[in-house]
Amino acid sequence: MPAERPTLSRVLSEYGIGAAFVLELTLFSVLSPHFATVDNLLNVTLQTSITAIIAVGMTFVILTAGIDLSVGSIVALSGVLTTVVLRADLPVPLAYAAGLGAGLLFGVLSGTAAGIFVTKFRITPFIVTLALMTIWRGTAFVITEGRPVWELPEGFSEIARARVSFLPLPTLIMIVVFALAHFVLTRTKFGRYVYAVGGNSEAARLAGIRTDRVLIQVYVLSGLLSALSGILLASRVNSGQPNAGLMYELDVIAAVVVGGTSLFGGRGTVIGTLIGSLLIGVLRNGLNLMNVESYVQQVVVGVVILLAVMMDRLRKR
């Protein structure tokens, strides 16, 4: 085997997905006249932003050879908590600080709990986060008695609708999150440790890395970003919905894997995840524009996920 440069192979694997993505964009531009418009494309990024932000956290988790199934439920419960606090007649700036703070804090706590169960009690991430998934979902329904939380302060829905010059705010947040995450993963000590722990955790431990701490931090990050998405979603629907974010974990994992991150850990990038998220987002959007029925859409999305991953593997040969 010739000595291959890691960066080269990483670029190649992203290129595989990149090619699929370009192909997809071209195809829809030809098939639908409404697709390649600035408004529609911005709309796609807006719609994708919610799951894409979660996918960033998931990428970190999967890089350590873990998994986080609780993200969808965190989306719901953080949205519910934020909206419930917002309704509690506090003066305006304080209401927002408390509301958003409650949502985000919950994400952090959930991630900490997951991390502690995984590291200190040595329970597999799959089981820990599966349990948290049902616990938080149940809690969201208990708090709301199964009904959405309506009648929120005026400005709340503005968060998701605001624009910074021409960019929707959620899109901007998504870009910032990806840029930061890319920097953290490729340039910082924490990023290096994430790869090391995922690649060979025993080697990392013996090198003097506190692997438990790295793992906990990774789950905290995933929880925090899920909560952020939960708040954005609540703002978009202008309510706290206990059944928000159902099945998000699967969409998110799909985006990460399509983006070339290995489920066995140690290999992957957030750029791949970004393209993976957009690939799936564009697909949904394009199919909608072409009036494809939603049941059929599911089938198509599944097939495309398989094809994209396959293309990636073939490229890597």
Place this chain on the structure above:
Amino acid sequence: MASPLLAMTGIVKEYPGVRALDRVDFDLYAGEVHCLVGENGAGKSTLMKILGGAVQMDGGTIAIDGRQTVINSPVDAQRLGIGVIYQDFRLVDELNVAENIVLGQEPAGYGFLTALDRKAEHRRAREVLALLGESLDTRVSAGFLSAAKRQIVEIAKALSRNVRILVMDEPSASLSDHELNNLFAIIRRLKSEGVGVIYISHRLEEIFSIGDRVTILRDGSRVETGAVQGMDRRTLIRLMVGRELEQEFPKEDCTPGREILRVENLKAGMLKDISFSLREGEIFGIAGLVGAGRSELAHVLFGARSRDSGSVQLNGEDFDPQSPGEAIEAGCGLLSEDRNRYGLILQMNIRENVTLSNLRELVRGLVVDRRSERTVAERFAGQLKIKAPSVEVSVETLSGGNRQKVILARWLFTRSKLLIFDEPTAGIDVGAKREIYLLMNDLVRRGIGVIMISSDLSELLGMCDRIAVMCNGRITGILQRQEATQEAILSLATQFAEAEDYAG
């Protein structure tokens, strides 16, 4: 004398079914090389893992500079200035060479947003590698490196830290003389700087050339500690094995029979114009420096790597395996040099590992016949003296040398016609080495062709009928047993070395 740098007293370590260490005392002074020897499974690595904080002891005390200390984790050990080069490679395949070398020593402060200085990392890594006389590309992922290069990175990793106590657990297992000399030069320099070095090796001549004192462990207990000067090879072996060992290299003379393997003008990657043949009853050695292409040749013959041109005949038939599976089918087996990566399935037990490549033979109807599987595994475990409570224990718990024996057992069970041994005795104790040589004798007597790649010249000289020497992907000479000497081999092995320095 001043108080020792390190004093380990009454160390006990229990594993289920084995007492790995039984009240062992061990000490180390600044500026000395203290060697640790013993048979496979004697407890050498376990003692060092305790020192490195990788495992916890069940009893005993550790003092550094005369002060009692507790070592609960690798972090503690590092803080105390203890560096350990572990026996099984501990590199992260996905990270590159530089990243592996500096792993865990990234500048303090845990800022999420503080960037690492990658240029400085590569510079640092190159500096340390240069000390070892190595010019590896620091951007290559560790996963692509050969066993010897991994070993070098492993050593560089430990050297890059400022340590007061440096443990080397069989650092030389896959190094050839050239790299070994560099390593020894470094050890001497560290010594003069007052670093205490603990050196573990099964190649006893190394003990005599680098060691000041030596401690012998047997079955988890300390047998003796003494100055290397007052000791000779025979005594050392007797203390290790517990009895007198006759004849280290039990070479038997066999009259070569018909031809088993013929390789003609083989070309593949770095390999050029490889031609040789192998006869029944012959042990064919391959010598050369690390990177000469010896393992590549083995991989090509084994179908793990494709060839560009040339022909190979096995038992008179064309032999061009496209995969290891095909090679095994045709009767060719390879004992890989990097047993942890290519050989063993660590989660499986000894029995499953032994029978893995030849389950066919054990299938009755649709299921694997457990009883005969167990009989087979136990037979080989007994023949090779694999030290384990039973064949049902996972190979992960075995000592390094015993893992090697498990792989050997697997190939013996596949009934191969051609067996390629790539560093078969790396990390194996003298007694077991002799068992392996005896087994080789047995194999050739049964008409199996044996190719032995080794960096240990004395074993090549002791056991082979002919020795091919490789350098830069070519065979630079094939020596008959009678004409082979250490000097002859070394001069053939370095034939193009200077030329290469300019080229690259």
